[in-house]
Amino acid sequence: MFITYYYLTKMLAFIKSYLTVIVINLIVFIWLIFSVVKNKSKTKESLKIALKTFFKTLPMIIIIIIFIGFLLGFLPPDIISKVVGEQAGFLGILVTAVLGSVLFLPALISFPLAASLLKGGASIMSVAAFITTLTMVGIVTLPLEIKEMGKKITILRNVFSFVFAIIIALIMGVIL
């Protein structure tokens, strides 16, 4: 009786700590089964695309994981928090917002990086600003956007996105 209780609590703790992973994988698994039942060849094609996308993003993932290791292993937390933490205040948000605008990183990879910054002492505001400008403002893709969309729309969109990203970050800092 006592032993089963012990294992039950241990199992519950395991499920709780991996809840997101379990739920997401379950949803995808069910969806995949639906897809197989509906159309086998289409499912095969989608799995091919999945594999291709995986190998395309793999180098970036490995690089960023190594980078995170060095970031948290070498930089002491008080330096990170001094530059982009609570004590850095508005300047810290500005720094990460600019960094997010200039860098050209897939969003997929920015989340573990953001989490590591948060763990290293960055403020929620800085991290939110970083993720939001990273995805919404694109300095690297600017020439392409101007060529396709025209100067006016491009400049307006990027400037507004930058300002709104900072406002989003500030609101998040107040709420969370």
Added chain:
Amino acid sequence: MKPVEISKSNEKIKQKKSLIRDYIIMGAVIVAAAVALLIFTDKSGPVLSVSKNYFLDLIMILPAVMIIIGLFSVWIPKEMVVKYMGKTSGIKGIFFSIALGMLPTGPLYIAFPMAIALLKKGAKISNIIIFISAWACIKLPQELVEIQFLGIEFTFLRLALTITFVVIMGILIEKIIDFTDKKKIKVEERV
């Protein structure tokens, strides 16, 4: 041979080249990291354990994310997005722009030509801006990774705020462009 086919095969060669380049860069980074850890042996413990933890967190969720991307791209082709976006307007149009932008249909540089095609089909500027912005920053599979690393609270709050401001931005930019265009027309009329 048709020119379309030539450009397609060129595209493929380009993609392969950039893939090889990415793997070479990865190899160089791994070697550099290994050398650095051999020099600073006292740091290698913490660095490796941090990297290992993040790798495990990612690898538990990545296959699922990739499969979602694959399923979406097969079941919801790009042509469908264009078809639905061209017709709608009003609040329905805004919802459509966000929903269609959220689908994992590819990188941002694919969205630009699509946006131009939509604009020519008569879609409103505000919806196009919302579409591009949603495309850029709210991708369904990526949000799963955000939940995994930053938590549900952070993710949903950021998404809600982002969607709100993206809609405001779309309407604002449309107003500004309409205003400046009208001014230009007036000046031209006077001339």
